[in-house]
Amino acid sequence: MVTIRDVAKQSGFSSTTVSIVLNNAPLARYIPAVTKKRIESTAKRLSYRPNLFARSLRSRRSHTVGVMVFDMTDPFCTPVLRGIENSLYQASFLPILTDVHNERSRFERYLEMLLDRRVEALIVVANWLFVNIDVLGDLEKSKIPTVMIGRELKNNSISSVIVDNELGAYLGVEHLYSLGHRKIAFLRGPKTLTDSAPRWKGIRSFAKSQGLEIDARLVADLPESRDPNSSFESGYKLTEEMLRTRRPFTALMAFDDMTAFGAMRALTMAGRRVPEQCSVLGFDDIAASSLCTPALTTVRQPMEDMGAMAAGIVLAGINAMREKRRQPATHRRLAPQLAARDSTREAS
Amino acid sequence: MVTIRDVAKQSGFSSTTVSIVLNNAPLARYIPAVTKKRIESTAKRLSYRPNLFARSLRSRRSHTVGVMVFDMTDPFCTPVLRGIENSLYQASFLPILTDVHNERSRFERYLEMLLDRRVEALIVVANWLFVNIDVLGDLEKSKIPTVMIGRELKNNSISSVIVDNELGAYLGVEHLYSLGHRKIAFLRGPKTLTDSAPRWKGIRSFAKSQGLEIDARLVADLPESRDPNSSFESGYKLTEEMLRTRRPFTALMAFDDMTAFGAMRALTMAGRRVPEQCSVLGFDDIAASSLCTPALTTVRQPMEDMGAMAAGIVLAGINAMREKRRQPATHRRLAPQLAARDSTREAS
DNA sequence: TCCCGAAGTTCGATTTAAATG
DNA sequence: GCATTTAAATCGAACTTCGGG
Numbered sequence: 225m226v227t228i229r230d231v232a233k234q235s236g237f238s239s240t241t242v243s244i245v246l247n248n249a250p251l252a253r254y255i256p257a258v259t260k261k262r263i264e265s266t267a268k269r270l271s272y273r274p275n276l277f278a279r280s281l282r283s284r285r286s287h288t289v290g291v292m293v294f295d296m297t298d299p300f301c302t303p304v305l306r307g308i309e310n311s312l313y314q315a316s317f318l319p320i321l322t323d324v325h326n327e328r329s330r331f332e333r334y335l336e337m338l339l340d341r342r343v344e345a346l347i348v349v350a351n352w353l354f355v356n357i358d359v360l361g362d363l364e365k366s367k368i369p370t371v372m373i374g375r376e377l378k379n380n381s382i383s384s385v386i387v388d389n390e391l392g393a394y395l396g397v398e399h400l401y402s403l404g405h406r407k408i409a410f411l412r413g414p415k416t417l418t419d420s421a422p423r424w425k426g427i428r429s430f431a432k433s434q435g436l437e438i439d440a441r442l443v444a445d446l447p448e449s450r451d452p453n454s455s456f457e458s459g460y461k462l463t464e465e466m467l468r469t470r471r472p473f474t475a476l477m478a479f480d481d482m483t484a485f486g487a488m489r490a491l492t493m494a495g496r497r498v499p500e501q502c503s504v505l506g507f508d509d510i511a512a513s514s515l516c517t518p519a520l521t522t523v524r525q526p527m528e529d530m531g532a533m534a535a536g537i538v539l540a541g542i543n544a545m546r547e548k549r550r551q552p553a554t555h556r557r558l559a560p561q562l563a564a565r566d567s568t569r570e571a572s
Numbered sequence: 573m574v575t576i577r578d579v580a581k582q583s584g585f586s587s588t589t590v591s592i593v594l595n596n597a598p599l600a601r602y603i604p605a606v607t608k609k610r611i612e613s614t615a616k617r618l619s620y621r622p623n624l625f626a627r628s629l630r631s632r633r634s635h636t637v638g639v640m641v642f643d644m645t646d647p648f649c650t651p652v653l654r655g656i657e658n659s660l661y662q663a664s665f666l667p668i669l670t671d672v673h674n675e676r677s678r679f680e681r682y683l684e685m686l687l688d689r690r691v692e693a694l695i696v697v698a699n700w701l702f703v704n705i706d707v708l709g710d711l712e713k714s715k716i717p718t719v720m721i722g723r724e725l726k727n728n729s730i731s732s733v734i735v736d737n738e739l740g741a742y743l744g745v746e747h748l749y750s751l752g753h754r755k756i757a758f759l760r761g762p763k764t765l766t767d768s769a770p771r772w773k774g775i776r777s778f779a780k781s782q783g784l785e786i787d788a789r790l791v792a793d794l795p796e797s798r799d800p801n802s803s804f805e806s807g808y809k810l811t812e813e814m815l816r817t818r819r820p821f822t823a824l825m826a827f828d829d830m831t832a833f834g835a836m837r838a839l840t841m842a843g844r845r846v847p848e849q850c851s852v853l854g855f856d857d858i859a860a861s862s863l864c865t866p867a868l869t870t871v872r873q874p875m876e877d878m879g880a881m882a883a884g885i886v887l888a889g890i891n892a893m894r895e896k897r898r899q900p901a902t903h904r905r906l907a908p909q910l911a912a913r914d915s916t917r918e919a920s
Numbered sequence: 921t922c923c924c925g926a927a928g929t930t931c932g933a934t935t936t937a938a939a940t941g
Numbered sequence: 942g943c944a945t946t947t948a949a950a951t952c953g954a955a956c957t958t959c960g961g962g
Contacts, residue, residue, distance in 0.1 A: 229953080274953080281952090297654060321657065607945085629951095
């Protein structure tokens with residue numbers, strides 16, 4: 225490898241001068257253009273690349289951000305990751321990707337590894353994260369800018385980016401209601417999942433405002449599970465059971481898209497066509513939603529934006545730290561949008 | 573931060589001894605257990621963590637692997653990434669994730685960044701990569717173990733992991749044939765995509781062996797596109813056109829799942845029920861395939877295995893380099909499996 | 921004082937060579 | 942010569958200090 229000393233020797237200047245010139249340090253003002261040119265050209269000729277280990281050792285900076293995903297297989301992750309990546313790229317930061325597999329031990333191990341590598345910030349994608357996995361304490365200790373995506377926090381040392389679940393659910397029922405649906409079945413999220421409560425609240429809030437009656441016998445809860453993909457199975461089973469009760473409903477609002485897919489399968493198997501005989505509504509707008517037929521009407525989370533925003537937040541935090549400013553945690557709640565597609569239509 | 577010198581001072585030994593003990597270096601044989609114990613306990617007491625920048629500077633190792641994805645939004649990527657992550661985790665390596673967005677300039681920039689960080693190997697996920705983006709040359713120059721996933725190579729400095737496209741396509745038609753289908757429509761991949769040719773070859777090979785006739789009017793090619801998700805639209809349009817010709821077919825074999833989804837949509841819109849009136853077969857088995865209704869019958873690529881295998885290959889390459897062995901590139905071609913689901917059934 | 925450049929120190933860990941009894 | 946320990950050199954860049962014109 226060619227070092228700064230090689231460039232110094234070849235160009236006839238000292239390594240100090242080379243360093244100043246190549247980094248365009250403040251002192252470079254005083255260095256004559258000829259010198260600069262000579263140094264730059266020999267650097268290029270030798271195709272010199274500074275050793276980042278040495279540089280990082282000195283500067284204590286890694287230009288790296290740790291990204292912790294709680295379950296990579298969750299289709300929610302992919303667009304979020306792209307948003308993060310894109311944002312970091314603009315700032316010449318690189319992400320180190322870790323997948324915690326929803327295991328506490330793995331989380332701890334990875335956190336330690338990332339901190340050892342002096343990542344300058346942490347982005348945690350914790351959408352399908354249960355309250356009982358308490359990781360906030362560990363995260364706070366790290367003292368580097370940290371943001372959680374998909375988990376509401378009032379914490380003032382960890383930032384958060386979430387979708388407005390309440391608003392989303394509100395928009396969802398509103399859509400069904402405006403299509404004339406009055407007998408709506410609801411598949412709520414697992415009780416221990418933090419998204420579940422606000423979404424239900426949004427539904428109740430709309431129901432109250434419009435005098436929509438919610439039949440308790442048309443409400444079911446997904447069981448707790450570590451696996452985001454399990455909600456397909458659960459959605460299928462709960463819908464099957466609900467159909468067996470013979471209690472009529474013209475629309476079904478699922479906790480998320482995965483659940484909605486399960487519900488659609490169950491309805492189809494039972495001979496009820498979607499959307500002709502029953503409308504189905506999801507939440508998230510994962511990739512599969514626009515692909516399947518009928519395309520799923522759903523409440524769209526701006527996942528890529530959320531990733532980009534999270535990256536933006538920690539990047540700002542990094543800059544603040546560099547300038548020794550104290551940056552308070554920021555909490556963003558992004559508005560979802562209804563993506564009206566083919567799985568919903570007027571109640572008949 | 574607490575350094576090795578702090579541990580040395582506190583424990584009463586020199587930093588040399590501390591280093592030897594904590595790393596369990598060869599010389600540690602000569603160090604009495606008491607000394608070791610004292611050093612280890614003070615290290616723990618001070619919660620000493622070695623500075624990886626310093627260590628890497630000395631050892632020239634980063635314990636990091638660069639992962640370059642050509643398009644993160646391709647649903648193929650997610651399971652592959654999980655396979656990679658899991659394999660690296662076992663070996664205490666960390667992945668740096670980059671998304672090239674199918675842009676040459678971005679590829680070059682990222683490659684440079686990764687090399688600057690002294691990643692010890694490179695894993696390139698190049699499934700939806702067109703031949704005209706020639707990146708092999710750049711990759712070869714890097715001199716570190718490199719593997720490409722999803723692109724066949726005979727190169728002997730870059731390894732490769734691919735699925736057996738020919739076999740997969742063979743299994744696919746075979747499945748349709750065994751269900752009694754004789755009039756099969758084919759949606760082939762874009763000509764410039766490397767996977768297209770072998771898949772078509774597998775189809776022809778089966779057709780020849782069983783005397784299945786392929787009607788050229790039931791064969792269409794996807795147009796070239798940078799975007800893997802575009803094949804949905806293309807699949808939709810091509811199927812629509814094919815239906816308009818009124819040329820009968822009882823089954824449709826798509827280039828990949830995304831294309832198959834487009835085809836299913838077109839069929840449904842045209843009033844042809846899947847699978848009752850037309851069977852549909854995909855290729856890949858992306859997440860959406862088992863979710864939609866009817867669940868898509870498809871040729872399953874072992875994506876997670878492919879990721880894990882790729883990681884295994886470069887890890888072996890890293891070890892070989894350390895021991896100064898010359899490791900030839902390895903080329904693996906994994907067998908796909910038919911995932912028979914609900915979008916195919918007996919020809920009526 | 922201003923401009924230009926160099927010598928030497930620092931970052932923190934590893935390793936070589938060597939010094940003790 | 943052996944067991945035990947360590948001073949000093951090294952990795953490569955960046956910054957502080959200083960000197961000459």
